[in-house]
Amino acid sequence: MADVKASPEAQLRLLELADLDAELGRLDHRRRGLPEHAELSELEQRDRELRDEIAALEATEGDLKREQGKAEADVEQVRSRITRDRARLDAGQVSSPKELENLQSEIESLQRRQSDLEDVELEVMERREAAQARLAEAREERKRVAADIQSATARRDEILAELAEQSGKAADRRAAVAAEEPADLMDLYEKLRAQHGGVGAAALRRGQCQGCHLSLNTVDLNAIRAAAPDEVIRCEECRRILVRTAESGL
Ligand SMILES: [Zn+2]
Numbered sequence: 001m002a003d004v005k006a007s008p009e010a011q012l013r014l015l016e017l018a019d020l021d022a023e024l025g026r027l028d029h030r031r032r033g034l035p036e037h038a039e040l041s042e043l044e045q046r047d048r049e050l051r052d053e054i055a056a057l058e059a060t061e062g063d064l065k066r067e068q069g070k071a072e073a074d075v076e077q078v079r080s081r082i083t084r085d086r087a088r089l090d091a092g093q094v095s096s097p098k099e100l101e102n103l104q105s106e107i108e109s110l111q112r113r114q115s116d117l118e119d120v121e122l123e124v125m126e127r128r129e130a131a132q133a134r135l136a137e138a139r140e141e142r143k144r145v146a147a148d149i150q151s152a153t154a155r156r157d158e159i160l161a162e163l164a165e166q167s168g169k170a171a172d173r174r175a176a177v178a179a180e181e182p183a184d185l186m187d188l189y190e191k192l193r194a195q196h197g198g199v200g201a202a203a204l205r206r207g208q209c210q211g212c213h214l215s216l217n218t219v220d221l222n223a224i225r226a227a228a229p230d231e232v233i234r235c236e237e238c239r240r241i242l243v244r245t246a247e248s249g250l
Contacts, residue, residue, distance in 0.1 A: 005230045006185040011243045013177055014189055014201035020174040025198050027167045036156035043149045050142040057135040064128035071121035078114045082107055185232065192240055201241040204233075204248040212238035225250050 085107050094100050178186060193200035202211030207221055214237040216224070224233055224244065233242045244250065 004184050004188050004232045005228075006182055006232055008229045008244070010181055010185055011201075011232065011241070012245065013181060014185070014241055015203055015243050015245070016177050017174060017181070017189065018199055018201045020170050020177065021193065021198060021200070023170050024167060024174065027163050027170065031160065031163045031167075034156060034159060036152050036159070039152050040149065040156065043145055043152060047142065047145050047149065050138050050145060054135065054138050054142065057131055057138060061128060061131045061135060064124055064131060068121065068124045068128055071117065071124050075114060075117045075121055078110050078117060082110045082114065085110070188232070189241060196238060196240055199240060201243055202235065202238070203245050204242045204250075205245065206247065206249040209235040209238060209240070209242055211235060211240040211242075214238070221250065224248075 085103055088094060089100075089103055089107070094103055181189075189200040191200075196211075199211055202209055204210070204216070204224070208215045212235060214235065216236075220236060224242075227233060229244075233244070234240065235242045
């Protein structure tokens with residue numbers, strides 16, 4: 001690789017390649033870092049939480065509905081026994097004082113039981129109403145989350161399409177530039193690019209490597225001045241291909 005030679009034109013094209021690679025890197029970085037990704041992942045998480053909560057609330061509400069039905073039936077049963085006992089009492093069917101006392105005491109006990117059962121019924125109704133209210137809230141929130149997911153997805157897709165278009169154009173330009181480069185120079189550039197954080201070549205501008213911003217000393221600059229134009233020079237500091245331009249200060 002050390003003896004790769006390339007025309008000054010081919011070397012200058014490396015700077016264009018490096019710019020295009022930097023642009024592609026920026027576009028990729030932007031694509032991966034879109035705030036919509038985090039926003040969507042939060043919204044989807046919330047949607048899953050709400051879906052689970054709604055399923056649990058629906059099950060609870062169903063249980064409470066059955067419980068309420070049972071409580072109502074229990075109350076109704078006691079109520080009709082009281083009505084029956086009262087009817088017997090009112091009809092004067094019971095004559096023995098002992099039986100009368102028993103019947104009255106049964107009615108009192110049934111009334112206490114009715115009151116207890118009504119408390120149970122009321123408590124179940126309140127719990128069911130609370131579950132229904134929370135269920136309605138959760139369903140509303142899930143609708144809002146779904147709308148937010150839809151709009152964030154649309155926004156994300158729009159930006160992604162825009163970035164994909166820009167990337168496509170840059171990739172096409174890059175392919176066209178790369179096609180003009182000699183294979184050995186291209187191999188060296190790609191190898192350096194893989195080693196040095198996506199940048200394989202940099203301009204020498206006013207005696208400074210634009211890749212690592214090292215200012216070359218007089219000895220190095222003199223060596224570059226003396227080098228043949230087709231010699232491929234490397235930065236001593238960052239090892240990138242150092243491309244001589246009109247602004248190199250040589
Ligand atoms: Zn450098």
